[in-house]
Amino acid sequence: xxxxxxxxxxxxxxxxALLGAWELYVDSGATSSSILPxxxxxAESLWGNAGLLGHNLAITAEEVVLGxxxxxxxxxxxxxxxxxxxxxRRAFYPLTVGSQAVPIAVIAPLLVFLLGFGLLPKLIVIVxxxxxxxxxxxxxxxxxxxxxxxxxxxxxxxSRLQAFRFAELPAALPAAISxxxxxxxVGVIGAYIAESQTATSGAYSGLGHEIxxxxxxxxxxxxxxxxxxxxxFAVACFYTLSEIERRLxxxxxxxxxxxx
Amino acid sequence: MSTxxxxxxxxxxxxxTPGATGENGATGTSDGINLSxxxxxxxxxxxxxxxxxxGVCMHADHGELLAVxxxxxxxxxxxxxxxxxxxxxxxxxxECAPAALMAQRDLLLPWLSAVDNAAxxxxxxGRPREQAxxxxxxxxxxxxxxxxxxxxxxxxxxxxxxxxxxxxxxxxGKPVLCLDEPFGALDAITRAEMQAWxxxxxxxxxxxxxxxxxxxxxxxxxADRVVVLSPRPSxxxxxxxxxxxxxxxxxxxxxxxxxxQALVALGMGDS
Numbered sequence: 001x002x003x004x005x006x007x008x009x010x011x012x013x014x015x016x017a018l019l020g021a022w023e024l025y026v027d028s029g030a031t032s033s034s035i036l037p038x039x040x041x042x043a044e045s046l047w048g049n050a051g052l053l054g055h056n057l058a059i060t061a062e063e064v065v066l067g068x069x070x071x072x073x074x075x076x077x078x079x080x081x082x083x084x085x086x087x088x089r090r091a092f093y094p095l096t097v098g099s100q101a102v103p104i105a106v107i108a109p110l111l112v113f114l115l116g117f118g119l120l121p122k123l124i125v126i127v128x129x130x131x132x133x134x135x136x137x138x139x140x141x142x143x144x145x146x147x148x149x150x151x152x153x154x155x156x157x158x159s160r161l162q163a164f165r166f167a168e169l170p171a172a173l174p175a176a177i178s179x180x181x182x183x184x185x186v187g188v189i190g191a192y193i194a195e196s197q198t199a200t201s202g203a204y205s206g207l208g209h210e211i212x213x214x215x216x217x218x219x220x221x222x223x224x225x226x227x228x229x230x231x232x233f234a235v236a237c238f239y240t241l242s243e244i245e246r247r248l249x250x251x252x253x254x255x256x257x258x259x260x
Numbered sequence: 261m262s263t264x265x266x267x268x269x270x271x272x273x274x275x276x277t278p279g280a281t282g283e284n285g286a287t288g289t290s291d292g293i294n295l296s297x298x299x300x301x302x303x304x305x306x307x308x309x310x311x312x313x314x315g316v317c318m319h320a321d322h323g324e325l326l327a328v329x330x331x332x333x334x335x336x337x338x339x340x341x342x343x344x345x346x347x348x349x350x351x352x353x354x355e356c357a358p359a360a361l362m363a364q365r366d367l368l369l370p371w372l373s374a375v376d377n378a379a380x381x382x383x384x385x386g387r388p389r390e391q392a393x394x395x396x397x398x399x400x401x402x403x404x405x406x407x408x409x410x411x412x413x414x415x416x417x418x419x420x421x422x423x424x425x426x427x428x429x430x431x432x433g434k435p436v437l438c439l440d441e442p443f444g445a446l447d448a449i450t451r452a453e454m455q456a457w458x459x460x461x462x463x464x465x466x467x468x469x470x471x472x473x474x475x476x477x478x479x480x481x482x483a484d485r486v487v488v489l490s491p492r493p494s495x496x497x498x499x500x501x502x503x504x505x506x507x508x509x510x511x512x513x514x515x516x517x518x519x520x521q522a523l524v525a526l527g528m529g530d531s
Contacts, residue, residue: 148367155344155361156381156432166380170371251370251414 037221045221046228053207053229060206061233063119063191067126068180068237071187074127075134076176082135083142083168100132104190108197122194122206129190134179141175142168174249181241188234291322291357291435292468293343298352300338312338314493315352320485322435323466327479329522330489336472337364339494340438343470357468359436364444366425368413374424375400375409381432399427403457419450426458436468444474455482459507476522480515481508488525498525 019039026038082089104125111121145168153163195208207226214223300313312335320326330336341347342354344361368377375396382392400406403423413421422442429437443451459482473479479486480502488498500522504514
């Protein structure tokens with residue numbers, strides 16, 4: 001516990017310094033508080049609207065977690081297919097790369113037309129954004145398996161499937177999770193876009209929708225409070241995935257960087 | 261130990277001719293190795309063809325330990341991959357019983373425990389996990405690895421990793437073992453221990469062994485016969501019978517004399 005505190009100290013100091021500078025900047029009167037509210041105003045709003053924000057967080061969290069899970073499954077499955085079959089690689093890879101260049105904000109309303117206002121179109125938007133980093137890290141993870149290791153498995157009479165099971169799959173799984181870790185931050189942005197484009201006008205339609213509604217009704221501090229919740233949620237997801245990756249691949253601990 | 265391992269060996273001899281890699285055929289020398297006039301070139305990074313072996317002939321009977329020494333880059337690894345069926349010769353004949361390869365690097369799978377790594381061949385052969393583990397664990401004490409069954413490779417010392425890799429090769433049950441500089445990465449003390457251990461293990465448990473090494477002394481101490489290769493493209497430059505009782509000491513004058521003979525064949529003798 002104490003070590004964790006020591007580890008977290010630099011981040012705490014940095015956040016405190018940024019908040020202090022922000023507070024001073026707003027106090028100096030250089031900007032209007034309806035455009036940039038002071039941190040203490042946002043904190044008050046956070047406290048006062050805890051119920052509403054919590055409710056909306058639950059909705060957004062469901063979208064992001066489900067979307068990420070599907071993206072992980074899709075990215076991993078596609079990565080394996082692309083790795084195992086050169087024709088499939090040539091068929092799918094350009095398409096998947098291209099899919100990332102399509103402006104999601106353009107597709108989102110079309111999906112609503114097609115699929116209605118439910119969870120599904122939002123999930124599709126998030127999966128579309130999130131599967132790509134998973135796919136790329138999976139393909140790279142599979143390609144990074146030591147060719148000598150595969151040779152060794154051949155001398156032990158391993159079939160292609162056994163080589164995959166013993167050498168490639170265990171190498172690719174943590175790589176895929178690593179991709180999901182990259183994806184989680186864009187996934188949160190994806191959830192915001194999806195909600196902005198597809199949400200109905202109810203009170204509980206997710207944090208993204210909340211932010212938009214508050215901004216248009218000049219409830220700026222609550223919009224910022226919602227953004228703070230999104231921020232905390234993304235950070236929590238990132239570290240949860242890091243922990244999963246660490247448990248899945250304890251051997252990779254030493255060689256990996258400090259971003260966890 | 262010997263009875264356990266003997267029963268694991270499946271004795272299906274095979275041969276390899278140009279164009280036939282991988283699966284072993286039905287004919288060939290029984291449990292021995294026979295290479296005649298083997299040519300093999302490989303492509304370097306620019307795609308130019310580099311001849312590695314140019315008419316290599318060598319032979320090992322069942323239970324014989326054949327050491328191969330040669331200058332670095334002379335195609336020793338290519339030779340072992342031919343014997344193991346990972347490559348096919350461009351010309352010539354490779355006849356060999358099924359062979360297991362122990363590469364220079366231990367190539368342990370980081371996600372498997374030591375005992376699961378050792379038992380890998382058994383798992384591949386379709387044995388249930390617990391049974392395969394039990395089989396491998398029986399041999400752990402023999403190698404001074406007891407207590408480390410559940411340890412993962414990144415927590416083992418270099419010498420221990422090498423022993424696990426050797427156990428994995430042994431447990432493949434193949435009648436021929438190809439060892440590619442198995443002790444090259446170890447410190448001098450561990451290397452001497454491992455050499456002594458290998459000598460003992462093979463005395464109890466005879467297999468046909470091809471030991472590639474750059475250490476001439478190691479070759480003389482361990483082998484029945486030492487083949488000296490020329491620089492690339494390699495041919496056999498000399499073949500030295502080592503008809504000395506075991507265990508051999510590196511300070512034995514007979515060992516020193518043979519070492520000198522091998523060094524002269526390599527072109528680096530004292531005289």
